[in-house]
Amino acid sequence: MFFRSIRWRLQIWHATILVVVLTIFGGTVYYLQMQMRMQQIDAELHRTAEMVGTGVRRAFRPPPWMRFSGGGPRPQGAERRGRDRRERDEASLPRESSADDEAPATPPSAPEVEPQETADTSPRNAPRTPRERRSTELRLPEEIAHLFEGEEGETPRYYFIVWRDNGEILHKSPSAPDLELPTFDSEDSSSLVRIERQRGEFREVIHDSRFAPNILVGRSIRPDLLAQYRFGWLIVGLGLTVLSAGLLGGMLLSRRMIAPIAEISSTAAEISVSNLSRRLNVDEADSELGSLASTLNEMFDRLEQAFEQQVRFTADASHELRTPLAVILSHTELALARERSAADYRKTIETCRRAALRVKSLVEQLLTLARLDTKELSLEYREFDVAACLYECVELVRPLAEQRGIRIECELPSLLLTGDSVRLGQVFTNLLTNAIAYNRDRGRIEVSLAGVESEAIITVADTGIGIPPEHLPHVFERFYRGDASRSEGGSGLGLAICKSIVEAHCGTITAMSDHRGSSFQIRLPREGVGRGEDETSSP
Amino acid sequence: MRVLIVEDEPDLLRVLSESLREEGYAVDVAADGAEGLYKATSWEYDALVLDVMLPKVDGWALLAELRKSKSTPVLMLTARDAVSDRVRGLDSGADDYLVKPFELAELAARLRALIRRAAGSSTALLEIGEISIDTAARTVTRCGEPVDLTAREYALVELLALHRGRLVTRTMIYEHLFDEDDDTLSNLVEVHVSNIRKKLGRDFITTRRGQGYIVGENG
Numbered sequence: 001m002f003f004r005s006i007r008w009r010l011q012i013w014h015a016t017i018l019v020v021v022l023t024i025f026g027g028t029v030y031y032l033q034m035q036m037r038m039q040q041i042d043a044e045l046h047r048t049a050e051m052v053g054t055g056v057r058r059a060f061r062p063p064p065w066m067r068f069s070g071g072g073p074r075p076q077g078a079e080r081r082g083r084d085r086r087e088r089d090e091a092s093l094p095r096e097s098s099a100d101d102e103a104p105a106t107p108p109s110a111p112e113v114e115p116q117e118t119a120d121t122s123p124r125n126a127p128r129t130p131r132e133r134r135s136t137e138l139r140l141p142e143e144i145a146h147l148f149e150g151e152e153g154e155t156p157r158y159y160f161i162v163w164r165d166n167g168e169i170l171h172k173s174p175s176a177p178d179l180e181l182p183t184f185d186s187e188d189s190s191s192l193v194r195i196e197r198q199r200g201e202f203r204e205v206i207h208d209s210r211f212a213p214n215i216l217v218g219r220s221i222r223p224d225l226l227a228q229y230r231f232g233w234l235i236v237g238l239g240l241t242v243l244s245a246g247l248l249g250g251m252l253l254s255r256r257m258i259a260p261i262a263e264i265s266s267t268a269a270e271i272s273v274s275n276l277s278r279r280l281n282v283d284e285a286d287s288e289l290g291s292l293a294s295t296l297n298e299m300f301d302r303l304e305q306a307f308e309q310q311v312r313f314t315a316d317a318s319h320e321l322r323t324p325l326a327v328i329l330s331h332t333e334l335a336l337a338r339e340r341s342a343a344d345y346r347k348t349i350e351t352c353r354r355a356a357l358r359v360k361s362l363v364e365q366l367l368t369l370a371r372l373d374t375k376e377l378s379l380e381y382r383e384f385d386v387a388a389c390l391y392e393c394v395e396l397v398r399p400l401a402e403q404r405g406i407r408i409e410c411e412l413p414s415l416l417l418t419g420d421s422v423r424l425g426q427v428f429t430n431l432l433t434n435a436i437a438y439n440r441d442r443g444r445i446e447v448s449l450a451g452v453e454s455e456a457i458i459t460v461a462d463t464g465i466g467i468p469p470e471h472l473p474h475v476f477e478r479f480y481r482g483d484a485s486r487s488e489g490g491s492g493l494g495l496a497i498c499k500s501i502v503e504a505h506c507g508t509i510t511a512m513s514d515h516r517g518s519s520f521q522i523r524l525p526r527e528g529v530g531r532g533e534d535e536t537s538s539p
Numbered sequence: 540m541r542v543l544i545v546e547d548e549p550d551l552l553r554v555l556s557e558s559l560r561e562e563g564y565a566v567d568v569a570a571d572g573a574e575g576l577y578k579a580t581s582w583e584y585d586a587l588v589l590d591v592m593l594p595k596v597d598g599w600a601l602l603a604e605l606r607k608s609k610s611t612p613v614l615m616l617t618a619r620d621a622v623s624d625r626v627r628g629l630d631s632g633a634d635d636y637l638v639k640p641f642e643l644a645e646l647a648a649r650l651r652a653l654i655r656r657a658a659g660s661s662t663a664l665l666e667i668g669e670i671s672i673d674t675a676a677r678t679v680t681r682c683g684e685p686v687d688l689t690a691r692e693y694a695l696v697e698l699l700a701l702h703r704g705r706l707v708t709r710t711m712i713y714e715h716l717f718d719e720d721d722d723t724l725s726n727l728v729e730v731h732v733s734n735i736r737k738k739l740g741r742d743f744i745t746t747r748r749g750q751g752y753i754v755g756e757n758g
Contacts (some may be wrong), residue, residue, distance in 0.1 A: 319592060319618035326640035327550040334558045351550045382569045480593075
């Protein structure tokens with residue numbers, strides 16, 4: 001649950017990406033560094049091998065006396081090595097490439113090296129003497145000779161082996177291991193073949209030339225490997241540092257980004273029925289979260305509106321039900337308070353019956369509305385003649401109209417319509433009853449019917465008192481009564497029910513009014529669209 | 540005691556006026572807010588029974604308008620029983636609040652309490668010398684012996700007792716004891732006073748000639 005939160009998922013993704021990137025980056029750097037190191041070592045070994053080769057060529061004599069003796073006069077070894085190392089350091093860098101490239105191609109370059117070297121070392125004649133003498137065997141250039149000698153008591157890091165193609169070893173440095181020497185089938189290549197290879201902790205290069213002895217120069221690369229490992233650990237350490245910094249930063253960032261969401265969610269959680277008017281903070285109106293907040297706010301607006309409407313409806317409904325109940329209760333209480341005449345009892349019972357009938361009709365109306373709201377009320381669609389239906393309704397209310405001398409005018413063309421004739425008849429009757437109730441005595445009611453395109457338009461107009469403009473927009477609201485007194489009858493639900501029924505038929509109902517009277521217009525689609533079709537299409 | 544009932548449901552209006560008349564009140568009725576407001580501001584009522592949902596002027600508006608000029612005790616009748624409605628009712632100057640449907644007995648008791656409180660008395664029993672008046676049971680006793688009074692006589696005794704020590708003018712008596720439909724003959728009050736004196740003793744009511752009557756002047 002905890003790790004399913006967006007914040008943690010963000011964090012985990014972030015961490016994964018960081019780790020992958022750092023690993024690739026660190027691995028690449030490590031690999032490149034290793035390559036570079038090896039190339040340097042190889043270059044150095046090649047150079048050394050060439051120098052050994054020069055020495056070998058120069059001292060070339062038939063075997064077997066041509067042997068290299070590595071053990072020089074010890075007392076002077078250390079001093080000479082120090083000098084040699086310095087020389088090598090100074091000389092190797094600038095000369096590296098030229099020696100590498102030219103030496104094998106142009107053997108005459110060796111003498112070039114030689115005078116330079118002797119010029120270099122000439123001020124130190126005294127230590128030279130033993131070496132000069134040995135050079136008849138295998139005279140290695142000064143700058144590399146010490147490499148194969150090693151510190152006192154230590155095995156030298158470098159070694160070399162010179163052998164012929166037939167396997168006969170010509171020269172070998174003291175520390176050279178016993179290797180199975182490769183023989184090369186280099187007949188097809190006339191030039192020098194240079195091979196690099198790794199043998200455990202040793203790096204070796206082999207110069208295989210067709211016309212000269214083969215040379216293998218190797219060295220231990222243990223210190224280099226150690227340095228490389230150190231470098232590796234450095235990269236790992238750096239990577240971990242970057243990773244933790246990145247994670248920390250990501251955590252702070254994600255917290256910052258998530259904070260408004262948490263705020264929205266906590267505010268939304270606090271919004272309940274008792275404080276529906278609370279709204280989310282929309283300070284960050286420009287960001288995505290701001291628009292989310294305002295979307296939510298709009299939803300809360302609609303909810304609040306719907307809720308208030310519901311509360312008002314419930315209050316109105318309870319009010320309408322309680323009033324007749326109060327009538328029944330108080331009348332019976334009064335009648336029972338003492339002995340009454342039969343006429344009094346009769347009056348009380350009549351009043352109670354009236355009140356009970358009102359409760360009944362109210363409950364029925366509320367039920368109808370509730371069913372229309374929840375779409376439980378099934379409309380029975382069938383084709384019928386609207387004119388006939390209207391005539392029926394008019395006949396139904398005619399006695400009521402005649403009591404007040406109201407004339408009902410209706411000359412209707414026959415018009416077929418698909419819909420629930422019973423429910424629509426209720427609507428027409430309701431409109432007619434209203435037209436009578438709110439008409440003036442000896443007034444007039446005009447009923448008209450017209451088919452326009454795919455619609456049927458039914459109009460009921462009266463010559464009554466009209467509806468004040470401030471009430472007109474509300475006449476279809478539930479329990480809206482305007483100024484009409486309760487004594488004039490009606491629950492305030494009639495028009496609301498009309499509207500629901502018409503809308504269930506996908507029609508519209510509108511009211512117009514001025515001081516000369518009101519008129520209600522119903523527009524119904526003639527091809528019973530709406531719920532009837534929903535039912536047939538639903539499985 | 541004279542009360543005004545403002546209620547737009549005719550059956551309820553009828554039963555309320557009938558039962559309160561049987562309780563001995565003089566009852567005026569109004570069927571809508573405008574008429575109710577006119578009557579309430581025109582006459583001195585001891586109490587108002589006011590429905591909230593009224594045509595023309597609703598109960599709240601009527602109450603607000605009434606409170607500008609009069610402090611008549613008002614008992615609100617409503618079908619809305621939400622706490623917020625009750626709070627609103629009491630806050631806007633109603634003295635009591637009764638939710639429909641209600642029992643007539645409770646309405647009568649609350650009305651009595653309202654009238655008593657408005658007159659500055661908080662108990663149902665009023666004692667003046669050897670006379671004690673139980674406003675709840677509407678009975679009068681003299682030295683512990685019940686005295687039989689007509690409804691009108693009792694109403695007059697109660698009115699005088701509630702205003703004990705203060706002058707009650709003839710106009711006040713007419714305003715509080717007779718409703719708009721009563722035929723108010725000028726000597727009716729004297730007839731009642733003389734009957735009461737016969738039953739409760741001559742000294743119970745003191746006449747201030749040309750002004751009115753007073754009871755319990757001496758404590």
